[in-house]
Amino acid sequence: MYEVRNGVLYNGKTELGADDVIYVDGRQDVAESIRRGNRKKVSVAKLPEGDYVFVTPAGLTVGIEEKKANDLASSLRSRRLQLSLIHISEPTRRTP
Secondary structure, three states: OEEEEOOEEEEOOEEEEEOOOEEEEOOOOOHHHHHHHOOOOEEEEOOOOOOEEEEOOOOOEEEEOOOOHHHHHHHHHHOHHHHHHHHHHOOOOOOO
16 A cells, blocks of 8 residues: 655555655566656656556545556456446445
């Protein structure tokens, strides 16, 4: 779970860094380009949840999960997509 403390973004006990940086998971296609680009406000990190994580000016932590075409087909076959949509539309509903 991501958390901001004193201007620093943490994943549990692991410090990721400043809360004004966009963090990109190291397994993403763009990770190597970001490493070589030496950008100040974008950093590559090992993210256990989400492919991109950042903190909004209001202090909310946002995680973005990138989906590709084959991810969608796989999610439809396994019914993960349908279950996710149920949780979005009915957050208090329990599903198996």
